[in-house]
Amino acid sequence: MTKINSIYIIDDDAITLFGIKKLLGKIVTCDNIYEFKNGKVAIKTLLHQIELGKEVPDVIFLDINMPIMDGWEFLNEFLKLPIDKKIKINIITSSIDPCDKRRWMEYKAITEHHLDFKNKPIFSIGIEDIIKVRVAS
Amino acid sequence: MKTNTLTTHGFVIKQLPTATAFIDTNFKLIYASYKWIEYFNLEYHSSLSKHLFEIFTDADKEWQECLEKCFKGNTEQGLQSTKNTAGKEKWFEWSNVPWYDDEENIIGAIIQTDDVTHRIASELKLDKLENLLKDQSEISKVGTWEYNLITEQVTWSEMTKKIHGVAKDFKPNLESALNFYKRGHSRNTAAMLVHNGIDKGESWNIKSQIITPRGKEKWVVSAGKPLYKDGKVTRLIGTFQDISTQVEAEIKTEESAQLLRTLIDNLPLNVYIKDAESRKVLVNQSECDYLGVTNPKELIGKTDADLYGEEIATISRDEDLHVMNSKKSIIAKRTVNIKKDGKSTSFLTSKLPWLDIHGQSQGIIGISLDITELIQKEDQLRDLINVTAIQNKKLINFAHIVSHNLRSHTANFSMLLDFLINEKVAEEKTRIMDMLSHASVNLMDTLENLNEVVDISTNVNLEKKPIGLNEQITKVEQSLSAFLHKNKVKLTNHIPDDITVKAVPAYIESIVLNLMTNAVKYKHPDRDPRIILSARKLEDNTILFSIQDNGVGIDLNKYGKKLFGMYKTFHNNSDARGIGLYLVKNQIEAMGGNIVATSEVDKGSTFSVYFNDKD
Numbered sequence: 001m002t003k004i005n006s007i008y009i010i011d012d013d014a015i016t017l018f019g020i021k022k023l024l025g026k027i028v029t030c031d032n033i034y035e036f037k038n039g040k041v042a043i044k045t046l047l048h049q050i051e052l053g054k055e056v057p058d059v060i061f062l063d064i065n066m067p068i069m070d071g072w073e074f075l076n077e078f079l080k081l082p083i084d085k086k087i088k089i090n091i092i093t094s095s096i097d098p099c100d101k102r103r104w105m106e107y108k109a110i111t112e113h114h115l116d117f118k119n120k121p122i123f124s125i126g127i128e129d130i131i132k133v134r135v136a137s
Numbered sequence: 138m139k140t141n142t143l144t145t146h147g148f149v150i151k152q153l154p155t156a157t158a159f160i161d162t163n164f165k166l167i168y169a170s171y172k173w174i175e176y177f178n179l180e181y182h183s184s185l186s187k188h189l190f191e192i193f194t195d196a197d198k199e200w201q202e203c204l205e206k207c208f209k210g211n212t213e214q215g216l217q218s219t220k221n222t223a224g225k226e227k228w229f230e231w232s233n234v235p236w237y238d239d240e241e242n243i244i245g246a247i248i249q250t251d252d253v254t255h256r257i258a259s260e261l262k263l264d265k266l267e268n269l270l271k272d273q274s275e276i277s278k279v280g281t282w283e284y285n286l287i288t289e290q291v292t293w294s295e296m297t298k299k300i301h302g303v304a305k306d307f308k309p310n311l312e313s314a315l316n317f318y319k320r321g322h323s324r325n326t327a328a329m330l331v332h333n334g335i336d337k338g339e340s341w342n343i344k345s346q347i348i349t350p351r352g353k354e355k356w357v358v359s360a361g362k363p364l365y366k367d368g369k370v371t372r373l374i375g376t377f378q379d380i381s382t383q384v385e386a387e388i389k390t391e392e393s394a395q396l397l398r399t400l401i402d403n404l405p406l407n408v409y410i411k412d413a414e415s416r417k418v419l420v421n422q423s424e425c426d427y428l429g430v431t432n433p434k435e436l437i438g439k440t441d442a443d444l445y446g447e448e449i450a451t452i453s454r455d456e457d458l459h460v461m462n463s464k465k466s467i468i469a470k471r472t473v474n475i476k477k478d479g480k481s482t483s484f485l486t487s488k489l490p491w492l493d494i495h496g497q498s499q500g501i502i503g504i505s506l507d508i509t510e511l512i513q514k515e516d517q518l519r520d521l522i523n524v525t526a527i528q529n530k531k532l533i534n535f536a537h538i539v540s541h542n543l544r545s546h547t548a549n550f551s552m553l554l555d556f557l558i559n560e561k562v563a564e565e566k567t568r569i570m571d572m573l574s575h576a577s578v579n580l581m582d583t584l585e586n587l588n589e590v591v592d593i594s595t596n597v598n599l600e601k602k603p604i605g606l607n608e609q610i611t612k613v614e615q616s617l618s619a620f621l622h623k624n625k626v627k628l629t630n631h632i633p634d635d636i637t638v639k640a641v642p643a644y645i646e647s648i649v650l651n652l653m654t655n656a657v658k659y660k661h662p663d664r665d666p667r668i669i670l671s672a673r674k675l676e677d678n679t680i681l682f683s684i685q686d687n688g689v690g691i692d693l694n695k696y697g698k699k700l701f702g703m704y705k706t707f708h709n710n711s712d713a714r715g716i717g718l719y720l721v722k723n724q725i726e727a728m729g730g731n732i733v734a735t736s737e738v739d740k741g742s743t744f745s746v747y748f749n750d751k752d
Contacts, residue, residue, distance in 0.1 A: 015549040015572055022556065065541065094545035097537065120548035123555045 004058050004130060006032040010042045010074065011063035016092065016120065020061050023125040032057075038066040039074025046081060056083055059130055064093040064100055075107055087113045090129055094120040156229075156252070159236055161245040162208050164189040164201075176229075176250060177219075195219060200231075207233045207246040216253070228257035271295070278379040282361075284311060285372050286335065293377075300357065300379045302349030319346040319354065327359065334373050338363045344380070356384035407484070407505040410491060415440050415457045418500065427482070427507070449475055456488055461498040464490045472505075483509045539587055546580040586716045593723040599641040601728060601752055606636045606672055606682060613649045624657050624666055631671040638680045638748040644724040651717040652744050656686035661739065678750040687741040693734065700734055 007030050009020050017035055024030065034057070036042035042060075049056055064071035071091060091104055096119060104117040116129065146168060150157065153170035161167055166187050174181045179192065189204075190196050196219070203213040214232045230253045236245040274280060280297030284290070291309045298307055301317055315331070318324035323345035330341040340362040347355050361375030401408045402422035410419040420428075420436045428444060430436055441450040452472075460467055467488045475481045484505040491500040553576065557569045610630060614621070621628065638645065653668065660666040669685040691700065701722040725732045729749050736742035 013545065013549070015553065015576055018572065019549075019552045019556070065545075094548045095541055096544065097541070120545065121551040121555070123552060 002028045002127060002130060004028045004030040006030070006034070006055055006057040006059075008034050008036065008042060008045075008057040008060045010036040010039060010060065010066070010071070011092070012037050012066045013063065016063065019122065020092070020125070023122065024130075027125060027127055028130055039069030039071060039077070042074060043069070043077045046078070050081060050083070056085060057087065058085075060087060060089045062089055062091050064091065064095055072103060072107075079107075079111055079113075088130065089113055089115050091115070091117045092120060092122060093118075156250040158248045158250075159245060160189050160204070160248065161236075162243070164204065166192065167245065173248075173250060176252060193219060203233055204246050204248075207235050208243055210235050210243060216257075218257075226254075227252065228254045280377040281374070282314075282377055283372060283374045284314075284331075287371055297377045300355065300377055301347065302351055302353065317347045317349070319348050323347070330361065331373065334361055334363045335370055338365070338370055344384070354381075355379055356381045405506075407503075407507070409436075409503045409505075410500060411440075411457060411503065412500040413461065413498065415454050415501075428476070445477065446475055449473075457501050460488045460490050460501045464492070464498055466490065471508075481509075482507055483512045535587075535590065542583050542587070543580075546576060546583065549576045589716075589720060590723060593644075593720065593727050599644075599727070601639045601641055603637045604640050604642060604645055605634070606638055606680070607632050607634050609645050609649055610670060613646065613653060617650070617653060620654070620657065624660065626657055627665065627667045629667070629669045631669065632682075633672070636672045636674065636680060638682070639750050639752065640728055640748060641724070644728060648721050648724055648746065651721045652684045652746075655717060655744075656684060656688060656742075659686075659688040659742075661687060661689050661741075675747075680748040680750070682746045682748065683743055684746075685741065685743040690738040690740050690742055691734070691736045692738050693736050697734075701732070 007024065007028075009017055011017050011020070021033060024033070034045065036045070039062075046056060062071045062074060069077075071093070075089075093100060101117060104115065108115040118129075150159065150168040151171055154172065155170065156173035156176040157168075157170045158166060158173045159168040166185055166189060169179075169181070169184065171181070173179075174184065177192070184192055190201065193200075196217075199215070200217060203215060206213055212232065212234050214230070216228065216230050218226055218228050230251045232249050234247050234249075235243045236247050238244045274294065274296040278296065278300065280300055281294040282297050283292040285292075289311065291311055291314050293301070293307070293309055293314075295305060298305060301307075301309075303309075311331070315324060315328050318327045326343060326345060330339075330343065333339045334341065340360070342358065342360040344356065344358050347357055349355065356379070358378045358380050359375060360377075361373050363370040364372040364374055366372075404421065404423065406421075407424040407427055408419075408421040409417055409424050412418050416438050417436050417440070418438075420433045422433075425431065425433055425436065428436060436444075441453040444450075445453070456467055456470075459465075467486070469485050469487055472484045472486045473481055474484060485508050486503065486505045489502045489504075490498050491502050493499045550573065553569050553573050557566060557573070560566045560569060607630070610632065614628065656668045657666050664687060667687045670683070671685075672680060672682045675681055693700070701718045722732055725746060725748075729751055731747040732744060733747075734742060734744050
């Protein structure tokens with residue numbers, strides 16, 4: 001089992017949260033899985049962690065449609081944060097709107113982080129979703 | 138003795154007051170009166186004893202023959218023209234008589250001459266005048282006539298006969314003359330006028346119709362006047378003129394004018410002609426109708442300044458001047474005329490230069506098509522397109538919401554079912570089953586919400602009724618009393634009791650309920666909720682209803698655009714469904730109203746609802 005230090009799941013849907021956690025449990029061991037109901041609380045926590053010099057997550061699962069601060073707004077704020085680590089971010093959404101896919105491509109192009117896009121439903125999470133697969137680099 | 142006698146004779150003859158000359162049978166001039174000498178501008182002494190035809194070298198043979206006849210005892214008279222030594226032509230009338238001696242022997246001829254140059258000239262002039270008159274009569278087709286009451290004779294001039302279509306030798310009488318007039322009005326009038334002329338001494342001048350023997354109808358002007366002798370009418374004289382050509386031309390012109398008038402009066406266009414000063418000189422029926430007059434004469438001579446406001450009149454005058462100066466037409470220009478009563482009409486106006494025969498502008502010809510209704514329809518159509526566009530946008534938005542929401546539920550179902558199939562642990566299976574049933578309830582809720590939205594969007598024509606706003610507030614207050622009490626809400630109502638709104642009853646209830654519930658739901662954690670209700674009537678009869686709270690507020694810079702969106706929530710509140718404001722906005726818009734929000738974070742929010750008074 002791969003050992004991961006810290007994982008954030010940002011999603012307002014309880015069932016998705018349950019699903020992601022269940023699927024993660026099959027491939028990794030992680031003591032610090034955090035759940036956030038929307039982008040705003042996640043950003044608040046991240047800021048706090050950075051201020052305290054504590055560890056930022058290795059992997060983030062991010063929903064798009066959320067109240068208060070949605071996935072894109074979260075990404076906007078997130079990319080401004082002073083994080084050196086290359087983080088794996090999985091966008092998990094039920095949206096099949098081509099607009100959302102386009103925005104993902106845009107964000108992907110401007111960030112050093114590993115940005116992935118998946119449509120719900122998700123039936124499995126592979127190791128490639130957890131570990132940076134940028135083999136070439 | 139003979140010589141003596143002769144000398145004595147000569148002395149007497151010299152002094153005769155008439156131009157007289159004596160010649161012998163050899164044509165030798167024996168005696169002559171000074172008058173005669175003077176007459177021919179001769180020299181007295183050198184002329185005597187000269188041959189007559191030596192003196193008058195240009196005398197013709199006729200004279201000589203006359204004189205020869207005289208020598209045989211005949212008396213001859215004649216007219217002769219000659220040129221005197223000054224070269225001036227003179228006419229003289231001569232009479233030659235034989236000159237007898239004591240024994241009744243003819244010894245020569247006595248020539249008496251009268252200067253008739255002046256008379257001849259007058260006669261020539263008269264001839265000329267007559268010819269001129271004849272020519273004039275020929276040209277103007279004016280003939281003369283005369284009726285002598287005493288002889289009952291009717292005399293027609295050549296032209297009069299020509300007009301009547303009869304030969305030169307035609308002899309008219311009063312009856313036949315009158316019978317030329319067309320039976321009916323013309324003949325009756327002519328007969329009556331002749332009668333009045335004789336009886337009452339009245340003159341006349343009428344236009345009537347005659348029919349020639351060949352059956353040709355002619356228009357004539359016949360004039361007549363009585364002539365008196367000893368205070369009695371003895372003759373009627375008058376003129377007779379053929380005016381058929383003029384009348385026919387007149388009739389044709391009149392017919393053309395009538396045709397044109399009929400045409401322009403029945404056009405569904407306003408037609409008007411203005412002179413160089415932009416005064417109306419012709420208007421058609423449509424223009425009269427538009428300007429509210431029955432008789433076109435009421436508009437003739439008027440300018441736009443008399444009919445419209447100053448601004449409109451100035452624009453119109455500028456257009457007129459432009460057309461007249463450039464001689465170029467303005468074609469189908471959209472204009473708006475506002476009459477003095479304030480009524481506005483839209484026109485498609487064309488203005489063409491009105492040119493005289495020399496090609497100079499003498500005014501403009503205007504043609505305007507009233508397109509007010511057309512524009513209204515166009516506006517309605519544009520409104521309809523706008524509404525449709527908005528509806529379409531809403532529909533697409535709705536479709537996205539539906540697909541997204543349904544998709545998120547079905548995605549959950551798929552995932553959970555997949556887990557369930559592969560799950561071995563019974564406890565975990567039960568948990569998944571619980572989740573599935575929870576997801577199913579969520580899906581039902583979502584579908585119900587969507588159904589509510591569809592209901593509003595499809596029932597746009599639900600009937601609006603006047604509803605007392607305060608009655609509605611009280612109703613909602615009662616149904617929420619427990620909730621309000623539990624949250625320690627302080628409610629202040631400033632709405633006057635007489636305020637009524639035109640609304641769909643079910644919608645107004647939902648609107649008030651949602652807004653009041655929201656005001657409490659998003660209360661500030663540090664203070665008890667306070668709600669202030671107010672309403673007033675605006676100038677355009679719109680009712681403005683406001684609900685103000687002291688809750689947490691919303692950052693409108695961030696969320697303003699999404700505030701009324703579906704499934705958008707802005708607070709960490711577990712019972713925020715994200716559908717309330719979406720429904721409220723849809724219901725208000727379905728009633729033709731509007732809702733706006735103002736808010737300050739940590740201070741509170743105000744929602745303002747505008748109800749219009751249209752049915």
